[in-house]
Amino acid sequence: MKLTHSTIKFSLLLVLLVGIGVVALLIGSQTLSLASMFQDAESPAGRVLWQHRLPHVLGAIVVGSSLALSGNYMQVIFRNPLAGPSVLGITGGASLAMAVIFLTSWGMNWFLNAGTWALFIPAFAGAMLVLSLLLVIQRKIPMASTLLVVGLLFSHFTGAIESILQKMAGANNVNQFVVWGMGSLDGLTLSQLPWLLVGAFVPFLPTFYFLRKLNAFAMGEQIAATSGVDVVKLRWIFLIAVGISTATITAFCGPIAFIGLMAPHVARLFIRTFNQLQLVLFIPFVGAILLVIADILSRYYALPLNAVTAAIGIPCVFYIVFNPKRSGVWIS
Amino acid sequence: MDQLIVKDISVVRGKKTVLSNLSMNFSFGELVAIEGNNGSGKSTFLETLAGLISMAHGEILLEGKSLSRLSFADRAQFISFIPSRKTTAASLEVKTAISVGDLSGKKSSRVEEALEKFNLKKLQDNLLTELSDGEFQRVQLARVWVQDTPVVLLDEPAAHLDANARVELFAELLKWAKEGKKLVILCSHELHLNKQFATRTVQF
Numbered sequence: 001m002k003l004t005h006s007t008i009k010f011s012l013l014l015v016l017l018v019g020i021g022v023v024a025l026l027i028g029s030q031t032l033s034l035a036s037m038f039q040d041a042e043s044p045a046g047r048v049l050w051q052h053r054l055p056h057v058l059g060a061i062v063v064g065s066s067l068a069l070s071g072n073y074m075q076v077i078f079r080n081p082l083a084g085p086s087v088l089g090i091t092g093g094a095s096l097a098m099a100v101i102f103l104t105s106w107g108m109n110w111f112l113n114a115g116t117w118a119l120f121i122p123a124f125a126g127a128m129l130v131l132s133l134l135l136v137i138q139r140k141i142p143m144a145s146t147l148l149v150v151g152l153l154f155s156h157f158t159g160a161i162e163s164i165l166q167k168m169a170g171a172n173n174v175n176q177f178v179v180w181g182m183g184s185l186d187g188l189t190l191s192q193l194p195w196l197l198v199g200a201f202v203p204f205l206p207t208f209y210f211l212r213k214l215n216a217f218a219m220g221e222q223i224a225a226t227s228g229v230d231v232v233k234l235r236w237i238f239l240i241a242v243g244i245s246t247a248t249i250t251a252f253c254g255p256i257a258f259i260g261l262m263a264p265h266v267a268r269l270f271i272r273t274f275n276q277l278q279l280v281l282f283i284p285f286v287g288a289i290l291l292v293i294a295d296i297l298s299r300y301y302a303l304p305l306n307a308v309t310a311a312i313g314i315p316c317v318f319y320i321v322f323n324p325k326r327s328g329v330w331i332s
Numbered sequence: 333m334d335q336l337i338v339k340d341i342s343v344v345r346g347k348k349t350v351l352s353n354l355s356m357n358f359s360f361g362e363l364v365a366i367e368g369n370n371g372s373g374k375s376t377f378l379e380t381l382a383g384l385i386s387m388a389h390g391e392i393l394l395e396g397k398s399l400s401r402l403s404f405a406d407r408a409q410f411i412s413f414i415p416s417r418k419t420t421a422a423s424l425e426v427k428t429a430i431s432v433g434d435l436s437g438k439k440s441s442r443v444e445e446a447l448e449k450f451n452l453k454k455l456q457d458n459l460l461t462e463l464s465d466g467e468f469q470r471v472q473l474a475r476v477w478v479q480d481t482p483v484v485l486l487d488e489p490a491a492h493l494d495a496n497a498r499v500e501l502f503a504e505l506l507k508w509a510k511e512g513k514k515l516v517i518l519c520s521h522e523l524h525l526n527k528q529f530a531t532r533t534v535q536f
Contacts, residue, residue, distance in 0.1 A: 081423070216432040218422045222415045226382050227479065228408030228435050274459065275428040 006278065009271055013285040017061070020292050024057045025049055028299050051190070059188040059196060060295045061288040063249050064259055066200040068267070068287020070242045071260030072279065073207065076218050077238050078138065081320050082148055084261030085246040089130050089154030091257070094250035095181065096158035097126030102177040103162075103169035120199060124247035130154055131243050135235070182304035183254040185295055192252065199248030203241040210234060211276040218274065257306050258313025259294070263287035265320060335359055336381075336483060336515055341390030343373075343380050350376045354390070356534070360482060363509040364517045365526035368536030374519040375416070377536070378485045381517070382413040394483065408435070412476040416487040417465065426463070427456040429471050433478030446474040465492035469501065484508065486518040490525065498522060502529040 026032045028048075036045040071084040078088070085091050101107040101122055111118065137150050166174050188196065207214075213234055216224040221231050249256065267279060267286040294308045336358040343351040350373045358364060366374045379385045381392060383399060392399045394410055402410075412433070422429070430452070431443045447453045450470045460468060469489060476484055486505070490498040502522075506529045509516045520526055526533050 079422075212431075212435050212437060215424065215428055216435060218424050219429060219432055220415065220422065222379075222382070222384055222413065223432065223475075225384055225404055226408060226411065226413035227432050227475075228405040230404045272457075273428075274424045 006271065010281065010285075013270075013282065013289065017285055017289050017292070020289055020296070021057050021061070024060070024292050024296050025053050027296055028053060029302075055188045055190045055193055056185050056295070057292060058193055059185045059253070060292045062193070062197050062200055063185065063253055063256065064263070064288040064291025065284030066204065066245045066249060066287070067256060067260040067291070068263030068283045069201075069204050069207075069280070070245055071262070071287075072264035072267075072276075072283050073214070073238045073242055074260070075264055076214055076276070077235055078134075078147060079218070079220075080148060081265070082261065082317065083151075084258070085127075085242065086155075086255060086257040087148070087261055088134060088151035089158065090127050090134075090243070090246050091250055091255040092155040092158035093126035093128075093130030094123040094247050095126070095255045096161055097122035098180065098250065099162040099165050099177060102180065103165040103173050108173065117195065119251040120248055123251040124244060127247040127250070128240075128243045130158075131239050135239070180254045183256040183306040183309070185253055185305065188252065196248065196252055199252075200245045203244040207238055207241050208280060210237060211280055214238070214276045218276075255306070256291070256309060258309045258316070259287055259291050262313045262316040263290055265316060266290065335393075335395070337393040338381075339391045339393065341380065341392065342388040343376055343385055344388045345376065345385075349388075351380065358515050358517065360515045361509055361513050362515055362531045363506050363529060364515070365530035365533045366517065366519045366536055367521070367523065367526060367533055368519075372536040374536050375487050378413070378487050378517065378519060381483075382411055382485050383407050384413075405435075408479065408481070410481055411483045411485065412479040412481040414469075414472045414476060414484075414486045414489055417468065417492050422460050424460055425457050426452055426460065426471050429460055430474045430478055433475040433480075439478060439480075442478050442480070446478050449477070450474040466494065466497045469493060469497070473501075473504065481514075483515045483517070486516070488519055488521070490520060490522050498525060505529070506531075 022034075022037075025037070026034065030048060032045050032049060036049060039046050041047070041050050067085065074083040074085065074088065075081055077083075098119065101111050101119065133154070134147065134151065138147055141147070162177075166177065169177075213224070213229045216227045216229050217231070217234060219227075224234075225231050263286045264279070264283055267283040268274060270286065271278060271282050273279060290312065291309075294305060294312060297303065298305045298308045338354060338356040338358075341351060341354050342349060354377070366377065368374050376385060380387060383402075383404070387400070399407060399410070427443065427447065430446050431440070433446075434440070434443060447456055450473060452467070452470060452474060455463065455467060460471065463471065469492070472489075484505075489505075490501055493501060502525050505516050505518065508514045509531065
């Protein structure tokens, strides 16, 4: 009975994703008809569709699903329903590293020599630096609410340094950095997609092997350890995957906020379970759908992507705060 | 005889020596109640046995094998642990929480059995955060029953329970010791229950 319910819900998500994906292909500065999907790929409409919008929509699917998995894992590992790459300052760490690249002359020189792919390295270093600091602090002060405040402080701190760097940098560099910081899938090309997939989603593949152990982790470290989980090792397996994925996404698309925080909650409400073995099947789809919707709205109304994700995400945060029992209390 | 031997262990937390040169022997089939004031080191002792705290020196031997050399996965075959309620709160369904006792995923029929045995069938889809203290403790018992280890450790298992539930809990644990030939060690302030049910009490 339960399986059929899950199957129906899973099929529903799949259909929804395909439907919204098609809408996303057709809507934009120039709205295309459904018939244009069957036109020659070299026609003007075909070019817009396959060369510009297809990488865009596929990118949104990869990024949305990866951010959603990151958010889910962080919420369990930090035992905090408000955790997510952007909330705990991990995106901020990656973002600060990017500011150093875009806004300093030696950073810019390095970037021009090294090429776009190399942006991953500083983004990863920045993300992992913040993640490691959070883990150290969590050992000292295990309260989830404290960690959240620390994460927010990190975000403000990295933001402050970014402002100082902006003040000192030339107008052209600042402009480039500000546009990047709004978050966008516009720059993605078809040739970049495999790299995005490898960096953002593939790091999660090994984590699927450890989902039972992640359930144990949700019961607290003492129960996890006495049930046979090497807690320290498990935590790093998940956080390194989150770090690589977040860094890749931040390097390609800028910091994209709230999807990682929001998608796991939407998925849990939708299939009404906290069991990771089931959740992890659904969460990537929910994340993908949410980001594709946000992307459609952002393109249709010509708004920055992060403005749209925040507008959708903040009501979600309110829901979590006012429904602690149903939305996940890991606070010990 | 099957035994758990604690050999000259010392445990230091921060600058404080909590356990100092402690030696003790336990046998399977015993229900041991550890008594003592708050801060006397009862919980530290259980956590050390569970492998959650490392020892400054000493050794713990189970059936002649040193526990500190075992991996987490191997140790979980021998020892299970129910921490005190204050350290555990989780958003997880009852059934998923019980199946944490079976990380290999090979004992799903035992998880079903546990739901029946501990009267949790109706609550299986409820979240732990929605349970009463008594129900929560039944989930914990079901979880370690699924794990099915020769040694079971419990930290203040009766602390939040009403009078009837306490008696039921102690009776169940005595059954595990007597019929299941397990070694059950618990910290407990319930002196009269310790006296009534435990096969041995240890003062800290």
